[in-house]
Amino acid sequence: MSAKNHGFPWNLLVGFILSIALTLLAVFVAFYTDFSSHVILWVIGVMALFQAIIQLFMFMHVTEGKEGIINVVNMVNSIILALIIVFGSIWVLTSGHASLH
Amino acid sequence: MSLDEFFVTGDPLIFASQIAIGLTMVGLIALITYLKRWKWLWSEWFTTVDHKKIGIMYILSGVLMFFRGGVDGLLMKAQTSRPELGLLDAQHYDEIFTTHGVIMILFMAMPMLIGIMNVVVPLQIGARDVAFPKLNAFSFWIFFAGAMLFNLSFVIGGSPDAGWTSYFPLAGKEFTPGVGNNYYALSLQIAGIGTLATGINFVVTIIKMRAPGLSWMKLPIFTWSTFITSIIIVAAFPILTIALLYMTLDRLFGTHFFTVAAGGDPMLWLNLFWLWGHPEVYIVVLPAFGMFSEVIATFARKNLYGYKSMVYAVAGIAFLSMLVWVHHFYTMGNSAAVNSIFSLTTMMIAIPTGVKIFNWLFTLRKGRIEFSTAMLWSLAFIPCFTIGGVTGVMLAMAAADYQYHNTMFLVAHFHYVLIPGVVFAVFAALYYWWPKMFGFKLNEKIGKWHFWLFVIGFNMTFMPMFFVGLDGMSRRMYTYAESTGWGAWLGFSAVGSLVMAAGFAALCYNIYWSFRYASRDVGNDPWNARTLEWATASPAPHYNFAVVPEVETLDDFWYKKKKGKTGLKKADLKPVHMPSNSWTPIVLAAAFGLVGFFLVFEWFPLAIISAIGIVVGLVANTFDYDDGYHIPVEELEEEEREWRGDLQ
Amino acid sequence: MTSHTTPLEYQSEQTQMNILGFWVFLGAEIVLFSTLFASYFVLEHNTAGGPAGQDIFILKDVLIETFILLTSSFTSGLAIHSMRNHDKKGLLIWMIVTLLLGAGFLYMEINEFIHYVHEGATIQTSGFTAAFFTLLGTHGAHVTFGIIWISLLLVQLVRRGITVKTSSKLFIASLYWHFLDVVWIFIFTFVYLKGMVM
Numbered sequence: 001m002s003a004k005n006h007g008f009p010w011n012l013l014v015g016f017i018l019s020i021a022l023t024l025l026a027v028f029v030a031f032y033t034d035f036s037s038h039v040i041l042w043v044i045g046v047m048a049l050f051q052a053i054i055q056l057f058m059f060m061h062v063t064e065g066k067e068g069i070i071n072v073v074n075m076v077n078s079i080i081l082a083l084i085i086v087f088g089s090i091w092v093l094t095s096g097h098a099s100l101h
Numbered sequence: 102m103s104l105d106e107f108f109v110t111g112d113p114l115i116f117a118s119q120i121a122i123g124l125t126m127v128g129l130i131a132l133i134t135y136l137k138r139w140k141w142l143w144s145e146w147f148t149t150v151d152h153k154k155i156g157i158m159y160i161l162s163g164v165l166m167f168f169r170g171g172v173d174g175l176l177m178k179a180q181t182s183r184p185e186l187g188l189l190d191a192q193h194y195d196e197i198f199t200t201h202g203v204i205m206i207l208f209m210a211m212p213m214l215i216g217i218m219n220v221v222v223p224l225q226i227g228a229r230d231v232a233f234p235k236l237n238a239f240s241f242w243i244f245f246a247g248a249m250l251f252n253l254s255f256v257i258g259g260s261p262d263a264g265w266t267s268y269f270p271l272a273g274k275e276f277t278p279g280v281g282n283n284y285y286a287l288s289l290q291i292a293g294i295g296t297l298a299t300g301i302n303f304v305v306t307i308i309k310m311r312a313p314g315l316s317w318m319k320l321p322i323f324t325w326s327t328f329i330t331s332i333i334i335v336a337a338f339p340i341l342t343i344a345l346l347y348m349t350l351d352r353l354f355g356t357h358f359f360t361v362a363a364g365g366d367p368m369l370w371l372n373l374f375w376l377w378g379h380p381e382v383y384i385v386v387l388p389a390f391g392m393f394s395e396v397i398a399t400f401a402r403k404n405l406y407g408y409k410s411m412v413y414a415v416a417g418i419a420f421l422s423m424l425v426w427v428h429h430f431y432t433m434g435n436s437a438a439v440n441s442i443f444s445l446t447t448m449m450i451a452i453p454t455g456v457k458i459f460n461w462l463f464t465l466r467k468g469r470i471e472f473s474t475a476m477l478w479s480l481a482f483i484p485c486f487t488i489g490g491v492t493g494v495m496l497a498m499a500a501a502d503y504q505y506h507n508t509m510f511l512v513a514h515f516h517y518v519l520i521p522g523v524v525f526a527v528f529a530a531l532y533y534w535w536p537k538m539f540g541f542k543l544n545e546k547i548g549k550w551h552f553w554l555f556v557i558g559f560n561m562t563f564m565p566m567f568f569v570g571l572d573g574m575s576r577r578m579y580t581y582a583e584s585t586g587w588g589a590w591l592g593f594s595a596v597g598s599l600v601m602a603a604g605f606a607a608l609c610y611n612i613y614w615s616f617r618y619a620s621r622d623v624g625n626d627p628w629n630a631r632t633l634e635w636a637t638a639s640p641a642p643h644y645n646f647a648v649v650p651e652v653e654t655l656d657d658f659w660y661k662k663k664k665g666k667t668g669l670k671k672a673d674l675k676p677v678h679m680p681s682n683s684w685t686p687i688v689l690a691a692a693f694g695l696v697g698f699f700l701v702f703e704w705f706p707l708a709i710i711s712a713i714g715i716v717v718g719l720v721a722n723t724f725d726y727d728d729g730y731h732i733p734v735e736e737l738e739e740e741e742r743e744w745r746g747d748l749q
Numbered sequence: 750m751t752s753h754t755t756p757l758e759y760q761s762e763q764t765q766m767n768i769l770g771f772w773v774f775l776g777a778e779i780v781l782f783s784t785l786f787a788s789y790f791v792l793e794h795n796t797a798g799g800p801a802g803q804d805i806f807i808l809k810d811v812l813i814e815t816f817i818l819l820t821s822s823f824t825s826g827l828a829i830h831s832m833r834n835h836d837k838k839g840l841l842i843w844m845i846v847t848l849l850l851g852a853g854f855l856y857m858e859i860n861e862f863i864h865y866v867h868e869g870a871t872i873q874t875s876g877f878t879a880a881f882f883t884l885l886g887t888h889g890a891h892v893t894f895g896i897i898w899i900s901l902l903l904v905q906l907v908r909r910g911i912t913v914k915t916s917s918k919l920f921i922a923s924l925y926w927h928f929l930d931v932v933w934i935f936i937f938t939f940v941y942l943k944g945m946v947m
Contacts (some may be wrong), residue, residue, distance in 0.1 A: 009830040016823040023937070027808070030942045037947050048938040052931045056860055059826045059927045065759050067769045070308060078776040080335050082783035083422055089372050089787035092427055094434040166833055232766045304910050305770045309762070339781035343788070356879040357797070358788070363797030364876030369788055374786075584899070664789060723901050728912065 015058035022047045109259050112193065114339035128436045136576070148682040150234035151643055152219045157538060159216025162245060162564070168207040169252065172603060173201035178562070182252040184583040194579035195262035196281070198257070202265025205284065207292060208248040210519070213527045215244075215299055218388060220538055221530075222303065224634035225321045226642055227312025227650050232305040234680040235722075240295040240302065242690030243660045247292025250697050254284035262699070263286035264577065266374060269359035269367035274352050280701050286348040287697040293338050293345070294693070300334030303327055312633070314652035320576030321656075322398075322405055325412050326391030329419045330384050337380035337421065344373035353703055361605055368433055375426040376731070383422040384520070387415055389526030390457060393479045396529050397461055398629045401468025404656060407460040414460075415452035421450050427492045431499040432506045440499035447497035454490060457578065458483060471563045473628070474548030478529035481556045483519045492567070500703045507577075508569025508597035528555070528608070536627045537749045540640040541619040547611040555604025561597025565590040625744060632658040636667060638744040644677045669741055673746040676731040689718035755780040756833050763903045764917035771921045775928055782932050792860055793944070795876035802877070802944025805868045807861075811941045814857050815933065820848035822930035832919060837911050840919070847926065848936040851896045858889050866867065881940065888936060891929050898922060 026044040035041070056062045061070050117404050133139055146154060174198050176725050180189045216605045231237050233702065255262045261281040263272040272282050279650065305326040306583055311320070320328075348360040348370070357363035359370050397407040405411060427435060427443035461483060492514040494616055496505050505511055528551070626635040636658050637646050647669060654660060661667050690713030699708035741748060793802065794915055825847040856940050862882070865871075872882040881896030906915050 007914075010934055011829060012823060012826040012830060013827075016819070019819050019822075019934075020816065023812075023819065023934075026700055026938060026942060027812065030946045031808075040946060044892045044938050044942055051934045055927050055934075056820065059822060059930075062772075064756075065768060067308070067767060067772070070769065070773045074776045074808050077332075077336075078779040080875060081423065081780050082786075083822055084375060085340065085780065085905050086787045086790065088426075089369075089376070090790050092372055092435060093366065093368055093791045095439055096433070232770060296912075299772045301770055301777070304773050305766050308768065311765050335777045336780055339777045339782045343784040347788070350872070350879065350883065354872065356883075357876050358792070358879050358883075359875075360876075363874075364797035364799075366795070366876060367793060373784065373788070531878065586860065609916070613805075647946060720901060723898070723918075724905065747794055 015054045018054055019051050022051050088101045106412030107257060107280055109256055113195075113449045114258065122256060123596050130230060130445045135319075138497055144682065147687050148238075149232070150238045150680050150682055150686075151443045152223050152231050153538065153641055153643075154223075154236060155237055155519050156216045158241055158464065159212040161217060161221060161246070162212035162248060163209050163527070166204050166248060167210065167605070170201050170204035170209050171602065172202070172596045173197045175602060176217045177201065178591075178595040181581070181591050183592060184585070185580050189579065191296065191579045192262065195264075195577070196260035198577055199261050199264050199267075200251075202262070202486060202597060203251065203289070205519075206265065206381070206385070207289060208251065209245075210523045210527075211296060212244060212248075214297070214330075214385060214388045214523070216242075217392065217534065218299075218303065218330075220253050221634055222327050223306065223310070223385040223535055224323050224537070224637065224645055225324045226307065226310060226315060227633050227646055227652070228306065228310035229625065229645050230246075230680060231302050231425045231679065232309060233302050235683050235686060237302055238683065239686035239689060240298040242295075242557050242687045243291045243298075243693055244295035245293050246690040246694030247288045247290075247295070248698070250694055250701075251288035253698070254701075258284065266371075267379070268372045268374075269348075269351075270361070271357060272370075273367075275360075283349075283352055283701040283703075286345050286352065287700055290342065290345045290349070291693050291697050293341055297342075298340040299637075300331040300338065302598045303331035304335065307331070312649050315633075315657075319655045319657070321650060322411055322424065323388070323391035323632075324393040325558075326394075326415055328693040329415050329592035330387045331587075333384050333387070333419050333422060337377045341377040342379075344370060344377065347373075349700070353700065356431065362400055368430075371430050371433060372426070374665070375424075377427065377428040379426040380422045382518075382728075385416055386419065387520045389523050390415065392526045392530040392533075393461065393630065394464075396475045396479045396533050397464050398626050398656075400471045400473055400479075402471075402629075403464055405460065406463035406466075407456070408655060410456055411460050414456040418450060420710055421446060421453070425450060428497055428499075428502070431502045434673060443544075444497055444499045448494055451490065451494050451497075458487060458490075460633075473532070474543070474545055474552055475529045475533040475628075477549070478525045478532070480527075481552070482525045485517060485521035485525070485556075485560070488515060489519075489521060493518065505570070507575050507578055508570040508575045509566040511575045513566035515572055520559055520563070521618070527557075528552075533628065534634075535615075536623050536639045537634055539616075539625065541615060541621050542623055543611050543615045544619060547607055547614060548717055551604050551611060553604075554607055555601055558597050558600030558602070559603055562594050562601055563597075565594040565597075568620045597636070626662075629662075631659040633658050636661075640742075642740050644679060644732055644737070647677070647741045648673045648675075668749045669745060671738065674734045674737050674741075676733055677737060678729055678731055680729045681727045681728070683725070685718050689715060689722075690717060752927055755849060756920075757835075758909065758920040759917075760913050761779055761902070761917075764913055767917055767925075771924055776923065778928060780883075783788065783885070784937075785880075785887055789880040789884050790938065792876035792880040794865055797875035797877075799874040799878060800865075800868055800870045802881070802940070805865050805870055806941055806945050807864070808941075808945060810857060811937065812927060814854055814861070815937050816934050817850050817854045818930050819852065821847045822927050824850065827924045829923045831918060832911060832916055837913055839904070840911065841906065844899060844906075844919070848896055850902075851892055851926075852861075855889065855892055855896070858885070869934055884940065885936065888929065890930055891925075895922070895929060899926070 008050050011029055026031070026047050029035070034041070054079060056075060067069075108119070133142065138544060146158065151156065176189060177194065180186055180194060188220040219231070219237070223229070236308060258280040261267065261284055263277050263282055263285075267285055270276055307320075307324060320740070347356075351358050351360070357365040359367045360367045361367065394411065395406055424446045425443060427439060428447045431440050431443075492510070496502055496511060496514060532543050532548055535541075569590045572587065572588055574581065623639060625637060626638050627639070628635070633652070634641070636650060658667070692711055695711035696708050696715065699705070699711060738748065755813045768889055780892050784917065823842050824871050828840050828843035828847060831843055872879055902915070905921065
């Protein structure tokens with residue numbers, strides 16, 4: 001990390017192209033392949049996560065500054081929480097015999 | 102809407118309170134005007150960004166709310182003291198148990214603990230203030246706006262009455278049409294913003310503002326518990342924000358998040374409420390653990406036994422706290438797998454908590470124990486809290502919980518957790534850190550009256566509830582038949598609540614007595630304590646430390662005292678940078694309060710006009726480039742000489 | 750920490766804390782949005798006789814919105830790149846481009862909502878629409894707030910130039926903007942694509 005990086009912002013450009021490509025790929029997988037909907041969901045989910053990681057590292061410089069490690073730990077912690085909240089809620093609310101489905 | 106719908110009418114108790122509140126307000130305003138204190142209030146308190154003053158204001162609000170919530174509790178105890186009493190009707194009883202719960206958790210426990218964190222943590226880590234002083238002031242004022250909005254429901258519009266958990270569908274518009282539950286949704290939302298901001302503030306403060314040499318494993322345990330509490334706040338409060346947003350949308354804008362007929366799911370509310378609500382329990386109890394640890398180490402004159410295991414235990418509890426929320430609704434109809442897993446995670450919490458209990462006991466072992474009032478609270482905490490913890494493990498077993506669920510047994514359990522775990526801790530902390538806040542001790546003799554009355558009263562009040570609960574009495578019953586045989590138990594319990602109230606009165610008298618008569622000559626370190634906050638004057642000067650101390654070990658101050666290295670060299674003094682006061686926090690919070698109030702009554706145009714106040718406040722804030730000011734060396738020297746005598 | 754290789758926005762203790770504090774806030778935002786997602790997943794099939802996702806979503810419009818937001822994230826990255834090269838003009842221009850793209854996104858989203866309402870899917874229709882509009886609306890409200898906030902920061906930039914304070918504020922705003930893009934990626938994937946395919 002340096003204050004004077006006159007150079008061309010390659011990492012931004014690569015990140016941008018990757019995110020456009022991943023978006024199009026996700027649309028392709030979703031609409032033009034014959035995978036089961038279960039597989040499609042996993043594939044496009046992983047690609048979304050990959051895009052998020054691109055944003056975090058290439059655009060948001062998550063590792064930079066004195067607190068780089070803390071920021072990474074914070075993000076990992078938040079993602080774990082997100083998974084607990086999302087999968088926990090779905091499991092709790094849709095698996096029981098009182099479920100509406 | 103006519104005036105008699107706006108004001109709550111028809112109940113003599115509430116009518117008397119309305120008059121009393123009106124008279125008190127007029128009296129206060131007249132008194133302040135007579136004493137010409139408005140300017141002083143504005144410049145010294147309302148606009149302050151000093152963490153110590155903000156802490157004191159938090160504590161003051163907490164004491165007021167304790168009074169309010171306590172009166173609610175006493176009314177409930179009076180109503181159930183004999184079978185089929187008619188002191189309160191069912192509706193009024195519903196309102197009172199709802200406000201009792203909300204106030205005690207969110208507007209009493211939270212501000213008390215956050216207040217003490219505010220006073221103590223920056224001093225314990227050798228910082229000049231918190232990381233974001235202005236945000237800290239905003240946190241307080243928006244909490245205060247939320248608390249006032251909630252209390253307003255008592256006299257204007259009617260109180261919420263669906264329980265502090267406000268389960269749907271009961272809390273929905275169909276079954277609870279008045280404005281009471283709008284107050285619940287909006288005042289908690291407003292106060293929650295402040296809590297989240299406090300969480301962020303303390304995470305950053307503790308990461309970035311520790312004194313040189315104060316590495317993580319040398320941090321005082323109260324600072325550790327505050328740090329981890331703040332992390333849980335950041336993790337949990339956004340969930341409440343969304344749950345309350347859904348509630349507001351359902352009640353005000355006709356959405357169907359929780360209406361089964363239109364594809365909503367009332368169980369979603371329970372799920373979200375407890376996803377926040379269980380971590381919230383640890384948010385209030387972990388700082389309390391830290392307070393007890395400091396007090397026990399100080400008055401046993403020993404290092405805290407198993408310091409590192411204590412830190413890991415706190416971290417472990419924090420992690421598990423996010424994984425147990427379902428144990429609040431085992432009976433909702435979850436699958437067997439869900440209930441089993443959450444039973445397991447719940448029981449696992451007992452392990453790190455047990456570690457802590459043993460750490461405290463081993464700290465006491467062979468210590469030279471001094472039975473000060475603060476220490477008495479800590480000693481009483483251990484057995485009382487253990488009763489709460491052990492009954493918690495009983496409740497954790499999902500199959501057995503089908504019997505205990507929503508009985509008085511549960512009510513007794515969580516009072517045995519929260520009163521020893523939070524209220525005792527707050528009392529211990531008040532006696533312990535009082536001299537650091539005000540420069541004199543609370544009277545120890547009155548303190549012991551306070552202690553014995555409160556602890557005996559507490560056990561008298563809540564122990565019988567275990568038995569009536571096991572006998573089948575469900576919670577939130579406003580009355581019961583004589584044939585149940587519960588009258589004797591609950592009568593005894595009601596007497597106990599009066600004893601407890603007498604204990605609280607002793608505290609109030611103690612504060613009054615000590616303000617008037619206590620010796621002002623207590624020095625900077627009246628308890629011969631171990632941590633950094635005692636290295637500076639009592640009360641702490643507004644700049645906290647003239648020179649930021651260098652730390653070498655855990656309990657650094659204790660060892661520096663032994664080596665006689667607590668002096669201050671005149672040559673080390675440098676100008677101290679301080680943040681400026683700001684009017685934006687209180688004005689912003691007032692605007693939030695107004696928006697909340699108008700939304701409660703669904704007066705949307707007025708709400709939008711008040712929201713402009715929020716926008717103006719935020720814009721003013723972003724254009725504020727105030728850099729604070731410096732305290733010159735001469736001023737520091739003068740203030741330090743005042744309590745140290747000569748400088749080196 | 751004031752060595753000349755450190756970016757300007759990290760050069761005071763206070764701005765370092767501001768940036769760290771904002772990251773912590775983003776942690777809270779992740780929890781906030783995951784709660785919205787969790788509720789959406791629980792309610793998405795409960796249409797109560799109203800329209801479901803595949804009945805109303807239009808892939809083309811959603812794709813355009815996605816590309817607009819992805820591009821705005823890229824341009825705000827370019828703005829920060831210019832800022833670190835002390836190029837005030839570049840910073841200003843790229844930020845204005847970002848704001849225009851943000852406004853374009855909002856315009857499209859509002860039209861999208863109007864379309865849904867015409868199709869009979871209002872926020873009051875069903876559990877599904879309530880969760881859908883609240884999730885999307887919360888994101889849209891964030892974008893709106895971001896546009897106003899960054900506009901105010903640009904006024905400060907014009908007045909004061911690139912200083913430690915203005916640069917840290919703009920850096921924080923750029924973090925916010927990237928984060929909104931991240932949220933949108935998940936909305937695109939788990940609301941729109943999933944809704945249209947499943």
